[in-house]
Amino acid sequence: MNCPWCAFQGTPRGLHAHLAEAHPEGVRFETRGNRRVYVVECPICHSGYDQAIKPGLDDPEFLVEFEREIRLVGFDMMVNHLLGEHPEQQQEAGSSEPAETTQTND
Ligand SMILES: [Zn+2]
Numbered sequence: 001m002n003c004p005w006c007a008f009q010g011t012p013r014g015l016h017a018h019l020a021e022a023h024p025e026g027v028r029f030e031t032r033g034n035r036r037v038y039v040v041e042c043p044i045c046h047s048g049y050d051q052a053i054k055p056g057l058d059d060p061e062f063l064v065e066f067e068r069e070i071r072l073v074g075f076d077m078m079v080n081h082l083l084g085e086h087p088e089q090q091q092e093a094g095s096s097e098p099a100e101t102t103q104t105n106d
């Protein structure tokens with residue numbers, strides 16, 4: 001699959017990890033009234049999902065950890081969305097497999 005933001009290519013699982021690492025802003029956290037939500041917006045068609053985060057999360061440390069997990073869930077949704085809605089993102093890189101250099105280093 002192709003990353004919608006950059007030239008990265010990989011498996012859905014690889015893309016998922018890449019998104020979380022390289023494009024964490026792809027999942028946004030917003031406050032609406034007294035509710036926290038996270039927003040996943042497709043960079044291609046700009047359709048968005050927003051999901052409420054369970055209320056009562058007052059512990060900032062917990063929230064940091066929680067946001068990391070939510071981000072993984074959010075990117076999971078995004079990868080599924082790309083798979084379902086943007087099959088052109090799944091173009092295989094053809095026969096350009098990484099050349100394996102068989103060097104014998106001593
Ligand atoms: Zn990328």
Ligand SMILES: [Zn+2]
Pocket residue numbers: 042043044045046047081085086
């Ligand atoms: Zn889309």
